[in-house]
Amino acid sequence: MxxxxxxxxxxxxxxxxxxxxxxxxxxxxxxxxxxxxxxxxxxxxxxxxxxxxxxxxxxxxxxxxxxxxxxxxxxxxxxxxxxxxxxxxxxxxxxxxxxxxxxxxxxxxxxxxxxxxxxxxxxxxxxxxxxxxxxxxxxxxxxxxxxxxxxxxxxxxxxxxxxxxAPVKFLVAGVGDALATWLEARATRRAHATTMAGGLQTETAVALAKLSWDLIWENALPAIAAVEDDLVTPAVEKLVEANTLLSGLGFESGGLAAAHAIHNGLTAAPQTHGLTHGQKVNIGSLTQLVLEGAPAEEIRDFIVFTTKVGLPNTLTEIGLKTTDLEDLQRVAEASVVEGETIHNMPFPVTAADVVDALRSIEGYSRQVRAEAGLPEPIFYTAH
Incomplete structure (x- = not known):
């Protein structure tokens, strides 16, 4: 060797x-x-x-x-x-x-x-x-x-x-990007896969990824409310650190998986142009949870929380429909090309798997949002 x-x-x-x-x-x-x-x-x-x-x-x-x-x-x-x-x-x-x-x-x-x-x-x-x-x-x-x-x-x-x-939409986008950090790091850990840093995970990186997740769930909603009034509060400081430093260290040394690969695939769909990186990553995170067969409670909590934050969790909100089969197939194929981070998942993922998971989030997210008394999704039209 x-x-x-x-x-x-x-x-x-x-x-x-x-x-x-x-x-x-x-x-x-x-x-x-x-x-x-x-x-x-x-x-x-x-x-x-x-x-x-x-x-x-x-x-x-x-x-x-x-x-x-x-x-x-x-x-x-x-x-x-x-x-x-x-x-x-x-x-x-x-x-x-x-x-x-x-x-x-x-x-x-x-x-x-x-x-x-x-x-x-x-x-x-x-x-x-x-x-x-x-x-x-x-x-x-x-x-x-x-x-x-x-x-x-x-x-x-x-x-x-x-x-x-800055416009609050940017902080919201950062939450979408950073929420993926722990989800992808734990998947990379299960797969014993190589990270973006060029080696296996350290316990440090895994802990930082989890800390980013915890700080976001605790501070995102009050921080977003403060930023809507251009205010800097302790919650804002903690969320900025989670979005920037902790997520940065966590994704790079903790590993990427399906969420960011699906984001990359979504950039191939012109309907999504104009959306922020974090908005598309959030669709990737939810799709990854579906691919993992995550517990229903975890998926429901993620849908409720990201809706309250202002992130998309349906195809409707990124300009796509469940019937856009050619577009979804193109997105899925781009997300599973050789070298993509989706292959850090602890099981094989095909383009067909991604298409089905993407299509499934529409109905389930709508159901969860309705049960929680949250707004129905609004269709996104690309700029």
Whole structure:
């Protein structure tokens, strides 16, 4: 057996994680030890929000402010454009400020350009900021590939006031992404499968995944209520940490399974375009529970909770119908391609299994919601 074939347990993480109300005002302070010539990547909307504070913090740290814009998706073309911008600026550290796609593009470009990189998410909508991988999309927004890097971001900085000021739908999306962490980690554990970190699970990663789950169930509803009024409360701080740090460490070193594979499959259906990553992941999580034959009480609780949070748990809410057999087949086939994380499930899963599970959630979710006195689903129309 070669040395590289020896099974090991491993956990990976960013160099430093910083979170708090007003933390963006200290971005320069925490970036300065990483490089002397930074380049900031942010779209026009985000830059309009953070420019004053970031500029002041960089000037106070003796750093020049060089900013590059960002498009919509982390595509191959956008990554290549950012590589050229990094090289033209002679930058030694790339700072991504904004949402998950901005940060994923900066990680990919920073890796190719040989710089260090910083994630400064302005929303808690995904667990992308902490990871050593990027999700690359097509120009149309369909999943194309994962790109893996030899290290995590050197710094992740989250300003919880920026998170609270952002539309609440982004925090809700983060809950959808993070709820999958424990469900996928426990499935990976049962399968003794390899994680995104390139080894077997550690007990640390499993515990962090479970802690993310527990904090979400305890804090999501009060935190969402606070963010609707742009407020930062202890519940908001805990939920942001669960969505970002704990889910990030948990998914990467704990393992992905069916939920994210089904998300990736759903990006192939144009009816779902415009939905957030977390909304589609939540459909994947519920579908995974069905595939597992999870206890009915667990599935019912998940449907009730995610409905209250504001996440979709029916096909209707992601623009699909149970009769869209060709579309569902295409989604299912994309979710089971070779190399997809659905093969970390502790049993074989076929495209036919996925189609049946996806179709089944419509009627059952409607039934559970009706019994709980919750609203009927509203059909989603893609933008």
């Amino acid at each position: 070669s040395a590289s074939a020896v099974p090991v347990r491993t956990v990976i993480s960013p160099g430093r994680y910083v979170q708090g109300k007003g933390a963006i005002a200290r971005l320069g302070e925490f970036t300065a030890p990483l490089g002397s010539t930074p380049i900031i990547v942010a779209d026009d909307v985000v830059w309009g929000i953070v420019e004053e504070q970031v500029t002041a913090s960089f000037e106070a740290a003796g750093l020049a402010v060089v900013r590059e814009s960002f498009g919509t998706y982390a595509t191959k073309t956008e990554v290549e454009r950012l590589v050229a911008a990094i090289e033209a600026a002679g930058a030694d550290v790339a700072v991504g400020i904004g949402g998950g796609s901005t940060i994923d593009a900066v990680k990919a470009a920073g890796h190719l350009a040989g710089t260090r990189w910083v994630s400064a998410p302005t929303v808690a909508s995904t667990d992308a900021p902490t990871s050593a991988l990027s999700v690359i999309y097509t120009e149309e927004g369909a999943f194309e590939e994962y790109r893996f890097f030899p290290h995590n971001p050197d710094l992740v900085l989250v300003d919880t006031q920026l998170v609270a000021n």
